[in-house]
Amino acid sequence: MRASGGAFAVAVGVVGLGLFLLLGARGIAGDAPYAGVGPRAFPILVGGALVLAGGALLLRVLRGRAFPEPPRAERPALAWILSGLILAVLLFQPLGFAPSAAIAFVLTARGFGARRWGRGLVLGLALGLAVYLVFSRALGVSLPGGPLDWR
Amino acid sequence: MLRPTTAFIALLSVILAGTFSAFAEPLPSLKILVPANPGGGWDQTGRAVEQALRAEKLVTGAIRLSNRGGAGGTIGLAEFAKSKGEGGSLMVMGLVMVGAILTNKSPVTLESVTPIARLTSEYLVIAVPESSKIRTLRDFTEALKKDPGAVAIAGGSRGGSDHILAALVAEAVGAPPAKVNYVAYAGGGEAVASLLGAQVVAGISGYGEFQAHIESKKLRALALSAPARIPGINVPTLKEQGVNVEFGNWRGVVAPEGTSAANRKALLDTVDSMVKSASWKAELRKQNWEDAYLAGDAYARFIRAENERIGAVLKGVGLVK
Amino acid sequence: METLAALAHGFGVALTPINLVFAFVGAVLGTTVGILPGVGPALTVALLLPVTYNLAPTASFIMFAGVYYGAMYGGSTTSILINTPGESASIITAVEGYQMARRGRGAAALATAAVGSFVAGTLATIGLTFLAPLLVSVALSFGPAEYFCLMLLAFTTVSAVLGESRLRGIMSLLLGLALGLVGIDTQTGQARFTFGIPALLDGVGMVLVVVGLFAVGETLYVASHESDGGTEVAPIRGSVWMTREEWRRSWKPWLRGTLLGFPIGALPAGGAEIPTFLSYLTEKRLSAHPEEFGKGAIEGVAGPEAANNAAAAGVLAPLLTLGLPTSATAAILLAAFQGYGLQPGPLLFERSPDLVWGVIASLYIGNVMLLILNLPLAPLWVRLLAIPRPWLYGGIMVFALLGAYAVNGSTADLVILVVIGLLGYVMRVYDFPVAPVLVGMILGPLAEQQLRRALAISRGDPSVFLTRPIAAGLLAVTAAVLVAPALVKLLRRGLTPRHTPPAP
Numbered sequence: 001m002r003a004s005g006g007a008f009a010v011a012v013g014v015v016g017l018g019l020f021l022l023l024g025a026r027g028i029a030g031d032a033p034y035a036g037v038g039p040r041a042f043p044i045l046v047g048g049a050l051v052l053a054g055g056a057l058l059l060r061v062l063r064g065r066a067f068p069e070p071p072r073a074e075r076p077a078l079a080w081i082l083s084g085l086i087l088a089v090l091l092f093q094p095l096g097f098a099p100s101a102a103i104a105f106v107l108t109a110r111g112f113g114a115r116r117w118g119r120g121l122v123l124g125l126a127l128g129l130a131v132y133l134v135f136s137r138a139l140g141v142s143l144p145g146g147p148l149d150w151r
Numbered sequence: 152m153l154r155p156t157t158a159f160i161a162l163l164s165v166i167l168a169g170t171f172s173a174f175a176e177p178l179p180s181l182k183i184l185v186p187a188n189p190g191g192g193w194d195q196t197g198r199a200v201e202q203a204l205r206a207e208k209l210v211t212g213a214i215r216l217s218n219r220g221g222a223g224g225t226i227g228l229a230e231f232a233k234s235k236g237e238g239g240s241l242m243v244m245g246l247v248m249v250g251a252i253l254t255n256k257s258p259v260t261l262e263s264v265t266p267i268a269r270l271t272s273e274y275l276v277i278a279v280p281e282s283s284k285i286r287t288l289r290d291f292t293e294a295l296k297k298d299p300g301a302v303a304i305a306g307g308s309r310g311g312s313d314h315i316l317a318a319l320v321a322e323a324v325g326a327p328p329a330k331v332n333y334v335a336y337a338g339g340g341e342a343v344a345s346l347l348g349a350q351v352v353a354g355i356s357g358y359g360e361f362q363a364h365i366e367s368k369k370l371r372a373l374a375l376s377a378p379a380r381i382p383g384i385n386v387p388t389l390k391e392q393g394v395n396v397e398f399g400n401w402r403g404v405v406a407p408e409g410t411s412a413a414n415r416k417a418l419l420d421t422v423d424s425m426v427k428s429a430s431w432k433a434e435l436r437k438q439n440w441e442d443a444y445l446a447g448d449a450y451a452r453f454i455r456a457e458n459e460r461i462g463a464v465l466k467g468v469g470l471v472k
Numbered sequence: 473m474e475t476l477a478a479l480a481h482g483f484g485v486a487l488t489p490i491n492l493v494f495a496f497v498g499a500v501l502g503t504t505v506g507i508l509p510g511v512g513p514a515l516t517v518a519l520l521l522p523v524t525y526n527l528a529p530t531a532s533f534i535m536f537a538g539v540y541y542g543a544m545y546g547g548s549t550t551s552i553l554i555n556t557p558g559e560s561a562s563i564i565t566a567v568e569g570y571q572m573a574r575r576g577r578g579a580a581a582l583a584t585a586a587v588g589s590f591v592a593g594t595l596a597t598i599g600l601t602f603l604a605p606l607l608v609s610v611a612l613s614f615g616p617a618e619y620f621c622l623m624l625l626a627f628t629t630v631s632a633v634l635g636e637s638r639l640r641g642i643m644s645l646l647l648g649l650a651l652g653l654v655g656i657d658t659q660t661g662q663a664r665f666t667f668g669i670p671a672l673l674d675g676v677g678m679v680l681v682v683v684g685l686f687a688v689g690e691t692l693y694v695a696s697h698e699s700d701g702g703t704e705v706a707p708i709r710g711s712v713w714m715t716r717e718e719w720r721r722s723w724k725p726w727l728r729g730t731l732l733g734f735p736i737g738a739l740p741a742g743g744a745e746i747p748t749f750l751s752y753l754t755e756k757r758l759s760a761h762p763e764e765f766g767k768g769a770i771e772g773v774a775g776p777e778a779a780n781n782a783a784a785a786g787v788l789a790p791l792l793t794l795g796l797p798t799s800a801t802a803a804i805l806l807a808a809f810q811g812y813g814l815q816p817g818p819l820l821f822e823r824s825p826d827l828v829w830g831v832i833a834s835l836y837i838g839n840v841m842l843l844i845l846n847l848p849l850a851p852l853w854v855r856l857l858a859i860p861r862p863w864l865y866g867g868i869m870v871f872a873l874l875g876a877y878a879v880n881g882s883t884a885d886l887v888i889l890v891v892i893g894l895l896g897y898v899m900r901v902y903d904f905p906v907a908p909v910l911v912g913m914i915l916g917p918l919a920e921q922q923l924r925r926a927l928a929i930s931r932g933d934p935s936v937f938l939t940r941p942i943a944a945g946l947l948a949v950t951a952a953v954l955v956a957p958a959l960v961k962l963l964r965r966g967l968t969p970r971h972t973p974p975a976p
Contacts, residue, residue, distance in 0.1 A: 010902055014643055021650060024665055031469065031660065034300050034332050035924045036932035039657045039664065042920045046649045053643050060639075070901045077695040078897075081869075085688070085893070088873060089886040097877075101870045108869045109862035111695045123863060127870050139519040141878045142217040189518035189804050198521075198811065218518075219881050222656070222673035226882070229670065254661055255673060303929045309661030334616075334925050335658045340796035340803070344740035347794070348612035351929060363795050363817030437813035470661050 006070065011058040018050025080111035096146020097136070101128030178421050180212035182240040183404075186227020186248070188220035192357070196271065196402045197243045199434040206430035209421050210239075223251020223308075229259040232408045239418055241267065245402035246312055249454070249461050253471050254310040261458070265406040265415055266451040268422045271435065272399035272443035273357045274377040275316050276386060278370040280349040288373045288392045291353060292324040299330040305342045305351040309335045310470045312400040313342075313355040315461060316376055318468050319396045320389065328467045346370065357400055358384065359439045381441065401443055403450065419447055479601055482829025486837055491534050494527070495834055498535035499841045502542020503849075507550055508871050512559030512679070513543035513784075514800035515878060521808060529812045530827055534834040536808065540801060541593055541838050544744075544784045545846055548585040548777050549853050553578055554868060556687040560678050561744040561780035563910050564752045566686065567633060568765065568772030575768050578857070580714045582850035584722045584770055585777040587714075590843040591723075592730040592778035596785030597835045599734050604789040611739045611790065616925035617936045619741050621946035623919035627911070628953045629749035632756045635766070635905035644904050648912025651676050652920075659924050671884035676892075679879050681913060684889045685906050687872040689896020691865045697901070722774040725755050729778030737786020740798045741922070744783035745914050748776035753953070785835065792816055792828060 025043035032038030084107025088100040105124030106117065114120055136143040181204065185197040197216055204210050219227040224244060231242040242264070252260050279285045285294060294302050299321065306313025314335070318328035334351055336342035343361065346354035347369055354361070354370075364370040365386070372386040376398040380388060389396045406418055425431050426444045435442055445453055465471040486495070505516040516539055527535070547558035552569030565585065572581040599607070614622075634641025654665045655675030666672040714722065732754070733747040755771040756762055765772055790796040795817030797803035809816050814824060821828050856864070876889040899906055930936040937943050 007902065010898070017647070017650060021653070021665075028657075028664055029660070029662060032924065032928075033330065034931045035659070035927035037924050037927050039660045039662065042649075042916075043653055043664065046646055046653065046916075050643070050646050050650065053639060053646060056639060057643070070903075071697055073696040073901065075696070078692060081692055081695055082890075082894075085869070085890050088869075089883065089890060092873075092877070092883055092886060097874075101873055104869045104873060105866035108691065108695075109866040112862035112865055114860075114862035120862070120866070124866060124870070127867060131870060131874055135519075135874065135878065141519065142219075142881050143874075143877065188800070189521060189807065191803070191807075195807055195810060198807075217881065220674075221880055221882075222670055226670050226673075226880075255656075255663070255670070257670070300931050308656075308658060314661075332928060332931075334928050335661070336925075337658055337921075340790070340798045341740050343794070344612060344790070344796055344798075345615060348615060350615035359815075363815055363819055367817070367819065438810060 007061045008058075011054055011061050014054030014057060015051055016054075018047045018052075018054055021047030021050065077111040077113075081108050084108050084111070093144050094146065096132075097143040098125060098128035098132045099146055101131065177209055177211045178239045178417055179210075180239065181210045181214045181421075183214065183216045184227055184231050184240065184242040185216060185218045186220065186224035186231070186242060186244065187218065189218055192273070192400075192402060193224065193243045193245065194218065195438060196245075199431075199438060200241075200243070200270070200404070200425065203425050203428060203431040203434055204421070207425060207428045209424055209428075222255050222257075223311075224248040225251050225255050225257040225259070228252070228257065228261075228264070231405075232259045232263040234407050239406075239414065239421070241404040241406060241418065243402065244405055246400050246457065246461070249457050250310050250312070250315065250465065253458075253462055253465050261405070261454055263408045265408065265410045266454055267404045267406050267415070267418050267446065268426070269401050269403035269443050269445040269450050269453060270422075270426065271403075271438075271440035272401040273359060273440055274375050274381065274399050275312060275355055276358045276361050276365070276375050277316075277320070277353060277355050277373045277389075278346065278361050278365065279353045279373060280346060281369055281371050282349060283352070283371065285353065285373070286371070288387075288389070288394065291373055292320070292326075292394065294352075295321060295326045295331070296324060299326050300332050302353060303332045303334050303351040304353045304355060305334050305336060305345045306355040307336060307342060309333065310465060310468075312357075312398075314468070315464050316355050316396070316398050318464050319398060320394060322464075322467065323389075323394050323396050328464070329469050331468070358386075362439065377441075399441070399443065403445075422446065475602055478825060478829050479833060481825070482831075482833035483836075485530060485826050485830035486534055486833040491531055491830075491834070492837070494531045494535040495538045495837050496841055498538020499542045499838055499845055500538075502539035502544075503546040503842065503845060504542075505539075506543030506546025506558055508558065508875060511871075511875050511878065512547060513540055514804060516543045517801055517804045517808075521804060521811075529814065529824075530830045532808070533827065533831045534838075536805060537831060537834045538838045538841065540805075541589075541781070541784060541835065542842055544593075544781050545586060545589050545842050547780075548589075548773075549582060552581045552585065552773070553853060553856055554687075554864070555690050556868060556872075557682050560682055560910065560914060561748055561783070562777075563682065563745070563907060564633075564748045564776040565773055567752070567907055568769050571766070571768030572770065572773065573854075573857070577718075577768065577770075578854045579851045580718050580770065581768075581773050582853060583714045583847060584718065584774045586843060586846040586850060588722065588726040588729065588774045588778040589781040589846075590839055591726045592733060592782040593785060593839040593842075594836065595727075595730045596734040596737075596782040597832065597839065600785050600789055600792075600835070601832055604738075604793050607735060607738045607786075608790050608793045611735075611742075613942065614739055614741070615940070616922045616929065617940050617943040618946065619739075619922040620919060620926055621937060621943045621950065622736075622739075622742075622746070623915050623922060625946055625950045625953065626746045626749050626915055627919070628950060629753040630908050630911050631954075632753045632765070633905060633907040633911065636903065640902075640904045641908050644899065644906065644908035645912040648909035648914075649916040650912075651681065651909070652913045652916035658921050659928070669884070671880075671882055671888075675917070676888060676913075677876075677879055677885060678913070680876055680885055680889050681892055681910065683872045683875050684892030685896035685899070685909060687868050688889065688893025689900055689906070691868055692893060692897040693900040694861075695865065696897075718770050721770050725751070725771045725775035726778040728754055728758075729775040730782040733779035733782030734786040737783030738789040739786075740790055740796055741918070742783070742786070743799065743914075743918075744780045744787070747779040747783050749911060749915075751775035751779040757953075757956075788835075792820065792831075795820070 030038040030040045084104045088104035091100045102124035106120040109120045135141040187193040321328045374389045375386040378397040547562040551557040551562040551566035555570040569581045729751045736742040736747040755775040797806040
């Protein structure tokens, strides 16, 4: 089996994370006058273990026997949902909870193949609004209201 | 910092207000931000203020309390300092925030808010398990001087009020504060449990947290950090036992940066009427808090002084470089 | 039999019609809110705190009891049906529960969770009634050394949730440990791996990781890899209720889960997650069908669900007898007590017997109500899965956003949610198990802090782990758990007569 690029990236990522912890541990002041085990010990332990595990994985990937080739992802579905989430996060404060929740709802639904935009928008807005009213107005969770924030 | 003109106008308006009206106009509405998650001292302070204002009808419209916890209150502070408090908005804060700003190197400090009033103070108590060989404060300080490492002291987070008192006491009796063997616990419950189970030598906490165990003779109180004896608490102070430390975990309220003079005055008046009300006194009794009312500019000066004092302590224990 | 008389009196207080209404309202609210991903018991109780200020203390605590237990019941529902735990004590439930749902046994999984929660809740409440002071005095003998050894024991659970590849499972665990390092280090007060971002000073929120890895990661994966619907969650297959076989396989895990959950819940630093981990490991080891684990073994739902409800009752033992809040929810309950001017602790039983025994009685009542409420709901909840997938997953996203934001009210948390969601997606694509991340994230910080506390108290002397009897005992059990499977294999091989043909 040919070494897959994705698997290679995962293994490198794991090693990278381990190295990052090891490097980051150097910036932690290591005072533990009585315990002996200070705030650096765990980062070094975990970082070291990650480097070792990632290295083992890397070896396997290079020998071409790490993973069964993952099934092909449907990129468009992924793109729809992710863009929905990112838009919702960006617009969360300016637009308020209900509209941004509706955006996440509609684009997620689109990712699952729903093509009736209008219906999705109505459903999403209704759900977002209901959640907003129950949690923000009745239970006092501070959700951004956007245009609804008339208080 | 208030600019001199602003301060002058504020002072003038306070004087004028005092001359013309003894009663505060009720605020139209109020937002209270608690920069901690529900359940702790700040949350209880915020809710007590809310209760008292409601009961005394000092706010005509809605009072909205929200929690924004994290990083010793500095996350809430950063958000609050920028907010525009139309109508009125207050944030609960206190000694712990002064420390957290320093240890977390918070970019927003208490200089960027408008101090309104210190409301309460809770004195800390040093206690040992009933079975302990340490029977008096003197035993404790002697042990601390002889070998600080052997005296494991449990308390809340490092750099918090409990730790600061431990450092102040160590310094006062001539033990190096940085050598105190302070064992930090995240939650109050866990620290009390470790003391009840005699896992550590001593513990420091707000009197309220130890009260039930002191009264039921599971813990022995060595000293209280109050300036003088508190009626109803049969524990000698540090001062009367020759350790010159007084320290209260105070809590108060502040308004956002750039609060207008008129708005500030309205808040000062509302808080002033609240503090003098029967409902507030009832809240204090219920929660076992000491009244520590100190308003306006005097409060701002107090915060600055505390900032100096806490900063020195935290440097001494190596938490602030 | 003083206790019985006091309890009878408590029932007298709780069984008034109006208090029953409050218990019912609490149970309904708790279940409903507990079902939402990211909105767990602590948040639920906090949200309802202001509502109760206008009620008498007894009525409001009776309602809280319903909310508290109800949220624990509700947390398992989404775990089972859509692989999205409502709170961290239901993570392990998702492992087997979701697989059961995929095989069409979702209703049975919900039923075993509900009945198990009832059995555990009731037994643990009985324990709370009669054993609380005794249990608490034992719990106080747990110091940092004992806790560290308990964490080590809990870590062995990972061996049961590693999935198909040991290496990938260990990487997941390490990732969780790495996430757990982020934030202020309690012992030294300095920030680690926070990149100067204030939102990270308190660490990466548990809710964000649970919702991100499960809800968001799952949604992304299902959309991009299972769009044909071929592996769609099956509708109910077979009986709506638990079969006789399923009952037979459930009752022992319920009891064992209770035995693990109640005492660990009563420990000041025990929590509700650790007993679920230990229960899962126990059931996998004791099961006659270990091969079914990971594919929908009912024991893997029954045990942990019983354990987390028993732990919820256990948490009340130190709260009522010593006034010690040992969980986020308990801290809020304590604040509620104090809001009424009541100080929980040894004196509460003397000063306010009506209230205490009323609350304890209402725990029994709340459990019965929750069972009555949840059993018939099980098949109804399964209908959730009949919602067309675009709308179902769209809805999950809306609640994921709500849950992630509601905890701290921070937009930065939403960014973290999306990042962790992507991570969860990549992990699924490359077949990394998700549960070990959470095991590592929950246990890592606890283990580190307790180890360092233990060594600070002993001034660096590691022998405390061996000289303190409970700590040493826990270490011995940990060693046994690690060695036992190999030993059993060895023994079996030794005992098997030579001439038996090797298994195909």
